[in-house]
Amino acid sequence: MSVKEYRTAAEARGGLLIMRATPGVAFGDRVQIEDHSGTRRNGQVIRSSDEEVLVLVFEGTDDLDLEDTWVRFLDEPVEIALSPELLGRVFNGLGAPRDDRPPILSNIRRAVAGSAINPAARTYPREFIQTGVSTIDGLNSLVRGQKLPIFSGSGLPHNRLAAQIVRQAKLKDEDSSFSIVFAAMGVSYADAKFFQDEFASSGVLRNVVMFINLADDPPVERLTLPRTALTAAEYLAYDLDRHVLVVMTDMTYYAEALREVATAKGDVPARKGYPGYLYSDLAEIYERCGRIHERHGSITMMPVVSMPSDDITHPIPDLTGYITEGQIVLSRELHNQGVYPPVHISPSLSRLMKDGIGKDDTREDHPRVAAQLYALYARALETRNLASIIGADELSERDRRYLKFADAFDERFVGQGEAEDRSIEATLNLAWELMSMFPRDTLTRMSETDLAKHYQGSD
Amino acid sequence: MSEHSRIGVIRDINGPIVTIDLPGIRNGEQVKIGELGLFGEVIALSGQQAIVQTYESTDGVRPGEPAIGLGWPLSVELGPGLLGGIFDGVQRPLEKIALQSGDYIRRGLDVPALDRARTWEFEPNAELELGAQVGPGTVLGTVPETQTITHRVLVPPGVSGELQEIAPAGDYELEATIARVRGAAGQSHRLKLYHRWPVRKPRPYAKRDDGISPLITGQRVIDTFFPQLKGGKGAVPGPFGAGKTVVQQQIARWSNADIVIYVGCGERGNELVDVLETFPQLDDPYTGRKLMERTLLVANTSNMPVVAREASVYVGMTMAEYYRDMGYDVVMLADSTSRWAEALREVSGRLGQMPVEEGYPAYLASRLAAVYERAGRVQTHGAGSGSVTLIGAVSPPGGDFSEPVTSHTKDIIETFWALSKELADARHYPSIDWVTSFSAHVHTAAQWWAAEVDRGWERRRGEALALLARDAELSRIVNLVGPEALSSAQRWELEGAALIKEAVLQQSALDEVDTFCSPQKQFALLDLALGIYDMGAALVGMGVPVQELQGLPLLAKTRRCKSMYSSEQLEKIAELRADVEQEFENIRLEYARQGEHAQ
């Protein structure tokens, strides 16, 4: 097979171009389209028979003139060129430069679709990453190779938190930093600029590759963007042995683009108009993260998911939570109270924490401290709720203590400065200070040894 | 390629659904698609054309490429060498695939599940004599598959007749002939250490039996409150993060089954790695051998092709039935059946079938029921009684249990462990909600508990649930009007329920001591917590202030007891109990004396 070129398209609608009588075209292949003005667009074959071929056009099908459109089937999958020169550069979702510099030249080209990691080739992630943020390190620890999204809402400081983590993240006893792959889908110019400035001011820019599709760029391109970015991340991790941190924002716009295309294709919707395969599609992206046997590099992922109407049961955060290894959930309530970072610990979770913390990794008491703080805070929130109904004065002395704890916890443990980089020791010590507000016997999740060593209360 | 294979042409590629022209092909037949030779299966016929679901990505496949019909349905290999392994959704051995294709799974690989080069130590069945009539399930001999599991080599279903030859004891490869049987029509069957079986067809057995003994999982909220039987069917529904996978992995670790088949269906790769890395190190609490020796994994992770997800459950089930037929108690864990159902939905959507609820096809409920129906306790043909227990995780979108997969599953199963987001958020694990969960097996389990542990089990269980129900009621009142509205007795009820929750229901999978709890320890803890409640209630009745009891250090110790003493240290729990009784008796005496003084 070789490149084939056709002059006319049969139909165009909603980002899809339909070609008739173009036999032998491979499913998934790349397509180049030249419109009447001579402008090039890119596409991909998403259904193929001898009678009809369906092409997804990344830049959209607006203004296409069916009579006057050249369509070229390139006989190759959607690929990007890879070389160490990627670092420090900015690209679009297809890997074309966005920074007025020449395209990457390299004979290493890889299909962005990727393929599934053999589970038997994976290594369980277990190296603790200190982010300097207490609610993460202490209660929802991140490990190298984990995918841990930030669930947020419009107007909440997820970008600032993500940037803080990028700045501060390091292995406990190393200061080797990460290479960053930054993937922006459908975000505003201001948001993209925020990250660019952040990387520049913290001096990591030379260690960052950016893939950017802004809110006013063609939405269909958002579908390849995370795949392109992850192909670059895999190259950095497994060819160049780097530890890569992938920040992806905002997965919600990605999923919306997917819905747009699915609707145009006539796919059966499952929930809220999203196609049934949204789960598998997101999994193809998220599961590219991890650790692999005998590979030095790794891919850690921190996607940002904004929850439409702050609803965690919305299909996008919901399906994400079913795939990722936990989630950090931001709360509007805490944000409105002026707490930064407004991490709501109750729905937050790190599933890979168990093997990354404890005696050899952080500190012996860490797992129990986390369990105890969670139990105390859960009870404290119930008490707060009760107080709002019956009034704090009606509470027993025991309950009032929980109330005081809740406030101190929000203010001092959750709240911290944007530039404050707390060591895990500092986080755990702070935890003990707060837990010591309670009588010893309340702390039933702690062992006698823990109490003997760390308890600072009066009884 | 066998003599049955026929070649056709690909017409249309629509993601995993490929239409081919291949006259004479059968529904259900295996197909190899395109130059790459991707595996697929015919799921519908229309005229000359067949619709094929492909188990691998069809990127790069073109109309006009060949499609080869293989002449047999999707089948698995059944023989020694399955245990300890990890297979993909169509039973390809993932460890061997990693050797061939590296860290990523290449497409079109054709690697048999069982190792042809390995030899097995076959010991013929001494009771069999040449000339004997044998039939499906007759034990021809045994092979030590692992240190713990003796593999019984059975005459496969469909073969019966006169035993003409049986191999002497010795080492044999899988392909070697270990027996010859002459059928009634004179045909000769050459039997090997393994055979193939089509996964969509339940394996036959002699007769179905009722379950009689509980599957002990070492998890208190399951064994004590919502027991499962060997051969039962159960579901674990819950929103993400509620603890479905941990429940399943705990059962894989600690249950008293002979064989565990863990099917990771559309879930995380790292969760399978967790099992793969930890099980070879963990001891089976019943045999003392390594857990991996009785475990087998099927992995179709969420990033692997969707359609193979649908197959993976049948592949796992067929292997489960195979070990059942050897007379073993098998537990199959499917995490998650929702992903299996979504694969059905995906295919039906691509076929343009009419969706009924949330995009699911009308046959969702019947397919689900048919899968669960393959679980059960049976009389095998030749190896006594065996069972398959099926426990499926269900992942309802948004945690909404009224969605189709959860609600249909609920109608089919007998044990329902409903996980609650509220409990999980408060880190009450396992987050099995005692109000909405149920087990249809309490009575049957009670007989076992009465015989093996304590006759008081059923009563104590009922008392604990009743106390928890009153707690829910009282908590509602407190939330309306505050705690002052409650009487002392009622406040002590809240305290008692809290004790049940913390000292009995909560059980951390991560706690080295408490991760497994023997039935005896389960009952000791339950009886201790209820005993404290009962004794306290009597004191509160005498006028002892609730606060005085709440502050007792022994209550804190009771809450910690589960992690302080292992299942081997029951005497310590008994000591604690004696201390508690003493303390309460002292308070009672003290109070009685004060009472006298006052008069």
Ligand SMILES: Nc1ncnc2c1ncn2[C@@H]1O[C@H](COP(=O)(O)OP(=O)(O)O)[C@@H](O)[C@H]1O
């Ligand atoms: N019994 C348990 N003991 C301790 N931790 C648990 C338990 N059950 C769940 N967890 C915690 O909850 C997390 C999520 O559990 P998991 O089973 O993966 O949830 P699901 O499969 O429902 O999404 C685990 O990573 C673990 O931290």
Ligand SMILES: [Mg+2]
């Ligand atoms: Mg799970």
